[in-house]
Amino acid sequence: MPSRHYIVEKAIPQMHKEVRKCIAEHVESANTLSFTTDIWSSDHCPLSFLSLTAHWIGPDFTPKRAVLHARDFRSSHTADAITNAMQEMLREWTIDTKKVHVILRDNAANMKKAMDQLGVASLGCFAHTLQLIVHDGLLSQRAVSDAVANERKIVGHSKHSPKAYSALEDLKEELNIEPKRLQQDVQTRWSSTKYMIDSLIHSKRALQTYASEGSSNLPATLTGNQWGLLEKTAAVLKPFQELTTEVSASSATAADVIPSVRVLTRFLSNQSEAHLGIQTMKATLLGAVRIRFSxxxxxxxxxxxxxxxxxxxxxxxxxxxxxxxxxxxxxxxxxxxxxxxxxxxxxxxxxxxxxxxxxxxxxxxxxxxxxxxxxxxxxxxxxxxxxxxxxxxxxxxxxxxxxxxxxxxxxxxxxxxxxxxxxxxxxxxxxxCAPCTIVESERLFSTASIIIDEHRSRLTADHAEMLIFLKKNLHIMLGLQKGESVEMGESVEIGE
Known part of the structure; x- marks a missing residue:
């Protein structure tokens, strides 16, 4: 068996070198490049990474992408530090800024200023802006925000109480309701709130039956009016959910933004009796769409x-x-x-x-x-x-x-x-070739969070970047479609 030293010091660096050479040939042959970038900090060790993912259109008009860097970013996250790091990363791949079409970033002021200092065009992440719009809308109407708060308490209770969870599952079985767990939302992801509302509505009859029992000990209950508000809120948020899914796809481009904004504006402008009771939230959503996408x-x-x-x-x-x-x-x-x-x-x-x-x-x-x-x-x-x-x-x-x-x-x-x-x-x-979100960078950091976990918290930044680079790019050199992997038993030879 090869030793740990051989794997870390020889095998992985050699594989990284070969894959990097392949990616460099693809990048050099591209006439125009777009990029996505983001910053991520690990929860398990004092490491921060600045990512750089390239996007381009191949000769057969197939969209291509490759991770160029997930670089250790030790300095303060100032605009000047980001600019210097971006210049160094582009220089390593001999990419002239004239070849850069646009860089997709988050909406933070430091990132926007850094791209301006770099002298390249940049756009904010469309999905991040949708997150801000929906967050404003959910908080705009007190009745809706109170219903969501009570819902959050109910879901939290079922997750932390095995007795409550088992009782709900038994009731679903008795009432012939398809088994589906209640989902807790995450404050920074509005779509998780939509999933939480959907899961609660799906289990509505079981929850009402459970609440009517004297031993339920639920920390909160929902009135009939609140159930109605949640159902109408889910209907209004459904277009946002669909658009978020579409623009987060690997095939989504900057061309999807204007049609999406036009569709959202028209949907929220239409008056419907089905949305009575949440007009304040709907008006806030419409105003936020018009302002943030003006x-x-x-x-x-x-x-x-x-x-x-x-x-x-x-x-x-x-x-x-x-x-x-x-x-x-x-x-x-x-x-x-x-x-x-x-x-x-x-x-x-x-x-x-x-x-x-x-x-x-x-x-x-x-x-x-x-x-x-x-x-x-x-x-x-x-x-x-x-x-x-x-x-x-x-x-x-x-x-x-x-x-x-x-x-x-x-x-x-x-x-x-x-x-x-x-x-x-x-x-x-x-x-x-320009995407409309920085989803690819966020997927990259999902990979990073798996590689750098509590059991590998002493992994160095250089080794972590090599592993991330290989994980995201190896399929390009092997000629596989994204998502495919080498079957067990296949041999993959890197180099001669």
């Missing part, structure tokens, strides 16, 4: 990405602004491509048409349909006299089509049409 439609990084996603168009009011931004980017891309190719840009060939189909099956599907119909009418193609030569023909031809079905992948569309729309496809690859 800039998204005027932000070129979002507007251009949305217009280059064949599933979406921006709203009619800002369509011209977005078209101007796309046109400017396409002209810039045309000039860059001419520097690397002597071939002149000609009229585009016949494109593969966008496939139409049924809208998404989520609760927001009808609202998506309304917005897309309005936007499609506003995006009608111009007359032949208005068409200009070169790259602009590709823009007008692309915008003259109806939006793609929301279930289809924008990457598949551009993969099929990049030969016919080369300049527009290159621009799409630049803007669609």
């Amino acid at each position: 800039h998204v439609e005027s932000e070129p990084l979002y507007a251009v990405a949305t217009l280059l996603d064949p599933r979406f168009f921006t709203n009619a009011d800002n369509l011209e602004h977005a078209k101007e931004a796309v046109t400017a980017e396409v002209v810039k891309m045309e000039e860059e491509l001419k520097k690397t190719s002597d071939e002149a840009v000609s009229q585009p060939a016949k494109k593969i048409p966008r496939r139409e189909g049924a809208s998404t099956s989520s609760s927001l599907g009808s609202i998506f349909d309304e917005i897309l119909e309005e936007s499609s009418a506003a995006a009608a193609g111009p007359s032949e006299q208005q068409i200009t030569p070169g790259a602009l023909v590709q823009v007008e031809s692309y915008l003259s089509e109806a939006p793609l079905d929301c279930k289809n992948s924008p990457f598949h569309y551009w993969r099929d049409n990049q030969a016919q729309l080369p300049i527009l496809a290159a621009t799409a690859a630049k803007f669609l």
Whole structure:
């Protein structure tokens, strides 16, 4: 058996070197890179890590990502310290800041200032902003916040009392209720509050029966009015939950932000009798969405990405602004491509048409349909006299089509049409490589929390970074899809 010294000092560093070399080749071949970054501190040892995850579009228009660093970050979390650390990490991979499209960060002031000092474009995490909006909404109406507080006490009691937990499970079995544990929420994750409400509503009959027994000893009970408020609150928060799930997917891009904001705004603006009793919370949510996302439609990084996603168009009011931004980017891309190719840009060939189909099956599907119909009418193609030569023909031809079905992948569309729309496809690859959240960095730190636990609290920062790097990137060198692993018994040889 190889010794511990061999594994730590030779095998892991050699494997890290080989994987790093493979990742460096991928990063160097990418024309444009976007990044996500975040800071994490361990609960088991005095270590903090600053992450850097790269995102880009491959030649076959497949989204790619790789963890470049989970670096030990010992200094104070000031903007200057973050800027210096980011510069050093980019320098290690010989990445020029001109190659950086955008960096996704959290909404902290130090991170925003650091990106400004670095001289790169940056965007706040969409999911983090949704967290702030829902948190404000839950606290805005006293009746709702009181009901949630009582619910939290009930769930906590069932978790800390084996007797109460067993009694509830027995009642669910007697009442033929599907077994489902009550879930405790976490203050920093609004979605956990939604899951807690759903689990309580699912066990409503069992809880009411249990509360009616004299020996229940529940620390709080819910009135009929509070049960109604919780059910209506769950209905209002459902779109937020669906959007959070969608934007947290690995395929989500910056193009998902504007449509999501438009759908949320319209959903919260609609008056419904089903939401009577929680108007204050609903109005607060609507106001928070409008204030915190007031800039998204005027932000070129979002507007251009949305217009280059064949599933979406921006709203009619800002369509011209977005078209101007796309046109400017396409002209810039045309000039860059001419520097690397002597071939002149000609009229585009016949494109593969966008496939139409049924809208998404989520609760927001009808609202998506309304917005897309309005936007499609506003995006009608111009007359032949208005068409200009070169790259602009590709823009007008692309915008003259109806939006793609929301279930289809924008990457598949551009993969099929990049030969016919080369300049527009290159621009799409630049803007669609940007995610809209820092979920990948948070998933990275979930891995870090498993590697650095109470039994491995003396693990050094360098060894921890090597293990994190291999865990997140080894599948790239092995040619596996993310999530696949080497089967037991397979041999993996690193190096010669």
